[in-house]
């Protein structure tokens with residue numbers, strides 16, 4: 001039956017999915033429905049909530065900022081929260097990422113990165129415009145983001161609008177060299193502006209993990225050919241993979257990096273694209289046609305920037321990294337029981353993210369089992385939203401061991417139900 005609500009939800013097939021659950025409150029790792037049921041947020045409300053819902057320090061910062069300055073045009077004007085945040089970001093991100101461009105979402109941070117790369121080469125007078133991307137990549141749902149992302153059911157209708165990219169095979173275990181070889185070949189062919197990649201784990205593409213040495217090699221090959229390396233850390237940033245940023249594990253500095261999701265601790269939409277000075281400098285000119293022509297109305301919204309600053313203060317003042325390490329070890333001990341379970345395969349983990357594939361029927365995002373898995377978790381008061389037959393967990397860092405037990409026990413029970 002058609003809902004009476006006029007709301008069209010994202011990634012939702014209204015004809016087959018149950019009515020949306022009405023959420024009234026959130027606290028820590030838990031949500032509460034309007035009728036008082038509690039739900040464990042095992043995927044951090046689509047990967048954004050890091051310290052838990054309504055962290056008091058972030059809530060206070062939002063209230064204080066709202067009392068002073070809500071919004072101001074960001075061209076020709078600036079404000080303290082953005083200035084302070086930019087300085088802090090330059091200090092904590094990999095070295096030499098010296099300039100910060102603000103936008104509103106992960107997708108827009110990727111669009112900005114692609115435009116920076118193309119602008120860089122054009123203003124340098126070099127004919128480089130091809131983009132390289134990984135198979136199974138996800139970089140957002142705007143036209144540029146879809147173009148560099150994996151093609152398939154998600155974007156087939158829009159294919160005529162998408163630009164061509166050169167696709168590198170995913171560096172799966174024991175096939176890493178094929179990826180590196182393909183990268184070498186593409187770089188040698190010339191005309192390549194940039195490689196964009198999610199460092200260490202491809203998120204929406206199925207929680208596919210690859211090792212730091214491959215990331216380091218990709219960066220090295222790019223550098224040898226003058227190809228810009230864009231790290232899309234929209235999901236991996238803010239501790240998700242066990243370090244503040246995933247690139248740290250490979251000891252690399254990307255030329256351009258995108259951060260969003262956990263940037264405000266999951267409280268407000270905000271994104272940044274950081275770049276090296278030479279990319280800024282290529283646009284720096286008395287020739288006004290070299291301006292970086294990009295903006296969104298709410299660029300660097302002061303309240304969102306204040307929330308992001310409060311997030312960084314939490315990283316400074318609370319044992320966030322210890323929570324992450326603890327969460328990672330809780331995952332590890334609980335995942336073990338599924339390693340020899342023939343109903344699952346590809347049991348895997350990186351930092352606070354755990355994933356496993358259900359062996360039942362078809363695989364991939366459109367796997368028939370996906371919606372019923374989602375529903376089974378829902379009935380148990382758990383927010384888990386499998387990517388097809390891939391069950392993954394990405395809880396807030398404040399989750400307790402008992403919270404995790406609830407969800408791991410549910411995985412076992414649901415698998416029993418599948419038989």
Ligand SMILES: *Cc1c(COP(=O)(O)O)cnc(C)c1O
Pocket residue numbers: 104105106107108110138139140141198203204232233234235236260261
């Ligand atoms: C979520 C995500 C995006 C898109 O971010 P939005 O805020 O949803 O636009 C881009 N890249 C990666 C790697 C993501 O996980």
